[in-house]
Amino acid sequence: MAEAERITGTPESEPGSGADSEPGSEGGRPAEPEQKAARGKRRIVALLLVAAFVYLLDLGSKLIVVEKLEHHAPVQIIGTLLQFEVIRNRGAAFSIGEALTIFLTIIAATVIVVIARIARKLYSLPWAFALGLLLGGAFGNLTDRIFRSPGVFEGAVVDFIAPAHFAVFNLADSAIVCGGFLIVILSFRGLDPDGTIHKD
Numbered sequence: 001m002a003e004a005e006r007i008t009g010t011p012e013s014e015p016g017s018g019a020d021s022e023p024g025s026e027g028g029r030p031a032e033p034e035q036k037a038a039r040g041k042r043r044i045v046a047l048l049l050v051a052a053f054v055y056l057l058d059l060g061s062k063l064i065v066v067e068k069l070e071h072h073a074p075v076q077i078i079g080t081l082l083q084f085e086v087i088r089n090r091g092a093a094f095s096i097g098e099a100l101t102i103f104l105t106i107i108a109a110t111v112i113v114v115i116a117r118i119a120r121k122l123y124s125l126p127w128a129f130a131l132g133l134l135l136g137g138a139f140g141n142l143t144d145r146i147f148r149s150p151g152v153f154e155g156a157v158v159d160f161i162a163p164a165h166f167a168v169f170n171l172a173d174s175a176i177v178c179g180g181f182l183i184v185i186l187s188f189r190g191l192d193p194d195g196t197i198h199k200d
Helices: 002-008 032-068 101-119 125-147 171-188
Strands: 075-078 082-089 157-163
Touching: 032 082, 032 101, 032 125, 032 157, 032 171, 101 125, 125 157, 125 171, 157 171
Parallel strands: none
Antiparallel strands: 075 082, 082 157
């Protein structure tokens, strides 16, 4: 049979010939746009998972310390070098700008919108991790701004991590700082959110 097909010129299916290729693929491999879209979805999922972890960790820690530690003496973790002491902060991270609560709320909401826009072209895993830290931290403090007293969009953020000779902060602040620091490193190395590397 093979000899007859050779004589009549009937082609046999060979690896890479394309005879068994899936529709919309080339040589049996998915088309490049499909690969890129799938990679982008995985990066967005990674961003959301990091953000959800940070948000839930921040929210849970605040609920616990408010219930157990507020209106009590500071709890020493490492002597006086590190204590847990609950304060209500109407300013930004590390108690900066306490007279600008509404503006800080608007800034936090703007950061979330910007991250959502960047995520549409996100193909870099390190960027997904960095933006996830920022998003989770921003949502954590924004939740306090909206739902805590004295009122909607004017709420005081719960801070409780009190190192010696430093401002009191929370886990959301830490995530925001770490995310921002990571973005600076990625930008310095020339890695863009879409996964491309540029050189100045």
